[in-house]
Amino acid sequence: MGSPTLSTVVPSLVLLILFFVSSFLITVSSEPNEEADTLLKWKASLQSRNQSRLPSWTKATTNVSSKISPCAWYGISCNDAGRVINISLRNTGLSGTLHGFSFSSFPRLAYLDLTGSGLFGTIPPEVGLLSHLKFLFIDTNKLDGSIPPEVGQLSSMEVFFLCSNYLNGSVPPSLGNLSHISLLFIYDNLFSGFIPSDIGNSKSIFNLDLSSNQFSGPIPLFFGNLSNLKSLYLYGNSLSSPILSSLGKFKSLIDLQLNENQFTGYIPRSFGNLTSLSTLRLSKNELFGSIPDEIGKMRSLSVLDLNENQFKGVLPPSISNLTNLKELALLYNHLSGSIPPSLGNLILRELLLSGNHFAGYLPYNICQGGALEIFTVSENHFQGTIPTSVRNCTSLIRVHLNGNNLTGNISEALAIYPNLTFIDLSRNNFYGEISSNWGKCPKLDTLNVSMNNITGGIPREIGNSSQLQALDLSLNHIVGEIPKELGKLNSLTKLILRGNQRAVTLSFINKVCSSLEA
Ligand SMILES: *[C@@H]1O[C@H](CO)[C@@H](O)[C@H](O)[C@H]1NC(C)=O
Ligand SMILES: *[C@@H]1O[C@H](CO)[C@@H](O)[C@H](O)[C@H]1NC(C)=O
Ligand SMILES: *[C@@H]1O[C@H](CO)[C@@H](O)[C@H](O)[C@H]1NC(C)=O
Ligand SMILES: *[C@@H]1O[C@H](CO)[C@@H](O)[C@H](O)[C@H]1NC(C)=O
Ligand SMILES: *[C@@H]1O[C@H](CO)[C@@H](O)[C@H](O)[C@H]1NC(C)=O
Ligand SMILES: *[C@@H]1O[C@H](CO)[C@@H](O)[C@H](O)[C@H]1NC(C)=O
Ligand SMILES: *[C@@H]1O[C@H](CO)[C@@H](O)[C@H](O)[C@H]1NC(C)=O
Ligand SMILES: *[C@@H]1O[C@H](CO)[C@@H](O)[C@H](O)[C@H]1NC(C)=O
Ligand SMILES: *[C@@H]1O[C@H](CO)[C@@H](O)[C@H](O)[C@H]1NC(C)=O
Numbered sequence: 103m104g105s106p107t108l109s110t111v112v113p114s115l116v117l118l119i120l121f122f123v124s125s126f127l128i129t130v131s132s133e134p135n136e137e138a139d140t141l142l143k144w145k146a147s148l149q150s151r152n153q154s155r156l157p158s159w160t161k162a163t164t165n166v167s168s169k170i171s172p173c174a175w176y177g178i179s180c181n182d183a184g185r186v187i188n189i190s191l192r193n194t195g196l197s198g199t200l201h202g203f204s205f206s207s208f209p210r211l212a213y214l215d216l217t218g219s220g221l222f223g224t225i226p227p228e229v230g231l232l233s234h235l236k237f238l239f240i241d242t243n244k245l246d247g248s249i250p251p252e253v254g255q256l257s258s259m260e261v262f263f264l265c266s267n268y269l270n271g272s273v274p275p276s277l278g279n280l281s282h283i284s285l286l287f288i289y290d291n292l293f294s295g296f297i298p299s300d301i302g303n304s305k306s307i308f309n310l311d312l313s314s315n316q317f318s319g320p321i322p323l324f325f326g327n328l329s330n331l332k333s334l335y336l337y338g339n340s341l342s343s344p345i346l347s348s349l350g351k352f353k354s355l356i357d358l359q360l361n362e363n364q365f366t367g368y369i370p371r372s373f374g375n376l377t378s379l380s381t382l383r384l385s386k387n388e389l390f391g392s393i394p395d396e397i398g399k400m401r402s403l404s405v406l407d408l409n410e411n412q413f414k415g416v417l418p419p420s421i422s423n424l425t426n427l428k429e430l431a432l433l434y435n436h437l438s439g440s441i442p443p444s445l446g447n448l449i450l451r452e453l454l455l456s457g458n459h460f461a462g463y464l465p466y467n468i469c470q471g472g473a474l475e476i477f478t479v480s481e482n483h484f485q486g487t488i489p490t491s492v493r494n495c496t497s498l499i500r501v502h503l504n505g506n507n508l509t510g511n512i513s514e515a516l517a518i519y520p521n522l523t524f525i526d527l528s529r530n531n532f533y534g535e536i537s538s539n540w541g542k543c544p545k546l547d548t549l550n551v552s553m554n555n556i557t558g559g560i561p562r563e564i565g566n567s568s569q570l571q572a573l574d575l576s577l578n579h580i581v582g583e584i585p586k587e588l589g590k591l592n593s594l595t596k597l598i599l600r601g602n603q604r605a606v607t608l609s610f611i612n613k614v615c616s617s618l619e620a
């Protein structure tokens with residue numbers, strides 16, 4: 103092209119060349135473009151009732167002499183050679199299956215994004231023909247059936263999302279051949295059977311999410327090989343057996359969520375080596391034994407969730423070394439002993455200790471960091487007073503102190519909390535009067551002080567709690583009239599007063615009466 107000799111040749115030769123060039127162009131324009139044809143056939147197969155889907159996908163072309171090219175179509179990008187490399191039809195409501203899609207026509211395709219595009223039916227085995235595919239997003243559809251083993255042939259694949267479908271059966275071991283995969287998300291499907299140990303061959307994987315399926319059996323031993331793993335989500339399955347102590351080798355792990363399974367045995371001591379781990383969720387399993395002292399070495403830990411297991415013994419003092427800890431969740435175990443006072447040095451947002459056998463005093467400086475939002479220590483044997491730091495703890499949202507042996511004057515121990523929605527102080531030995539401060543907690547919906555030694559009357563300011571739904575003052579020594587301001591509270595649906603002095607009288611009658619226990 104553009105050869106300098108052109109200007110020197112006779113005009114007839116120029117004409118001849120022009121003839122050849124133009125006839126070449128004409129030839130090209132009538133040559134079928136396989137990729138365009140394939141896409142148009144697939145479009146025709148889609149059952150979308152909306153005929154205006156993908157309007158740019160058409161044979162019409164504005165340039166009479168140029169060939170039909172899909173490269174300018176919606177969601178399509180091509181390489182310099184005009185071959186399709188990227189199909190992105192995220193959330194397009196295609197309403198069709200993958201079976202009309204001729205995978206063999208796209209040998210250069212690197213990126214296929216059909217997230218949330220209304221796909222149903224099974225995944226065709228031909229998907230394995232996309233030999234250059236690096237990114238495959240077919241999540242958030244209604245795909246069913248199982249993963250064809252041919253997926254293992256996608257040897258360039260780096261990111262694979264097939265989460266949130268109705269896929270079932272077992273996961274094919276061939277996925278272990280995806281040697282460049284870094285993100286594998288298959289959560290929220292109906293997969294069952296064992297997790298294939300071959301997944302462990304994928305050394306590059308750093309985020310593996312198999313949660314919310316029906317996998318059973320142990321964590322396969324493969325994990326020793328996933329040395330780049332940062333996140334491992336296996337929660338919401340039926341996995342059993344002890345937790346592999348070799349997981350402690352993954353010093354790069356940041357997020358480990360094994361909750362809601364049937365794991366048994368101890369927390370491996372090797373976990374002390376997981377110094378990068380920020381989130382550890384082991385709740386709702388059948389783990390037992392004591393919480394190992396090594397837990398204090400996991401210095402990046404921010405969330406420690408051990409709720410609803412069979413742990414016993416004391417809380418290791420080393421836990422106070424976890425200076426990044428924000429959420430300590432130990433609900434419903436068999437833990438005992440007292441809380442290390444140094445726990446109060448942590449700037450916790452959630453302290454969840456309910457349903458254990460803890461005793462002794464609550465750390466006096468528990469809200470010293472001013473971050474505590476959820477303070478849940480009910481159904482234990484705590485004694486003494488509410489820690490003084492709680493009075494100024496304006497961050498509080500939910501407080502459960504019920505079912506302990508706590509004492510002290512509640513109106514002195516507690517103050518005004520702008521975000522407090524729920525507080526249960528029932529079944530303790532609190533005394534003092536109901537404070538008018540409760541009327542200054544604008545979000546309060548539940549106040550329960552039943553079964554204490556509360557005296558005095560009900561302050562009329564309580565009627566300012568515009569969100570108050572449940573007020574339980576039963577089994578105390580409260581006297582006087584129920585202020586009529588309370589009767590004007592539209593939100594109030596539960597008012598329980600039984601077991602107080604006979605002097606408590608109803609000064610109002612309104613719609614709450616049906617649920618009123620006086
Ligand atoms: C059909 O799809 C087009 C483009 O996505 C949209 O603007 C139109 O509202 C849809 N019509 C119906 C009936 O869904
Ligand atoms: C038509 O051809 C011209 C020149 O080759 C090109 O610049 C233009 O982008 C083409 N238009 C379409 C719609 O393909
Ligand atoms: C493919 O196209 C989509 C949408 O234009 C874009 O977000 C994505 O980055 C592209 N992928 C690649 C690998 O070029
Ligand atoms: C998977 O689901 C299909 C229907 O979608 C069903 O026919 C098949 O039996 C299921 N297989 C397993 C292993 O559950
Ligand atoms: C993985 O690939 C190798 C070589 O390509 C092949 O021999 C093997 O069968 C594959 N493994 C699986 C589980 O598909
Ligand atoms: C994975 O680890 C196991 C034991 O730790 C080892 O036998 C196996 O060869 C490793 N596989 C690969 C692919 O490195
Ligand atoms: C922690 O790792 C070191 C070496 O990295 C190893 O010697 C030690 O046994 C590991 N500790 C535990 C408890 O697994
Ligand atoms: C807390 O960490 C320090 C320094 O690493 C260590 O000396 C101390 O023994 C740890 N405390 C507990 C209770 O484990
Ligand atoms: C509460 O805060 C006030 C003012 O910030 C301070 O003077 C008081 O000592 C604090 N009380 C407690 C118990 O921390």
Ligand SMILES: *[C@@H]1O[C@H](CO)[C@@H](O)[C@H](O)[C@H]1NC(C)=O
Nearest residue numbers: 472495496497498519520521
């Ligand atoms: C109350 O909640 C709001 C909204 O979440 C937050 O911005 C504010 O800081 C909270 N107040 C206190 C005292 O923590």
Ligand SMILES: *[C@@H]1O[C@H](CO)[C@@H](O)[C@H](O)[C@H]1NC(C)=O
Nearest residue numbers: 483484485486506507508531
């Ligand atoms: C409550 O504490 C008091 C005094 O601290 C003690 O005498 C009593 O036995 C405790 N009751 C319970 C149920 O623990």
Ligand SMILES: *[C@@H]1O[C@H](CO)[C@@H](O)[C@H](O)[C@H]1NC(C)=O
Nearest residue numbers: 531533534554555556557579
């Ligand atoms: C209740 O409090 C009063 C004083 O307010 C006290 O005399 C009484 O002993 C307390 N009763 C109980 C059961 O703690």
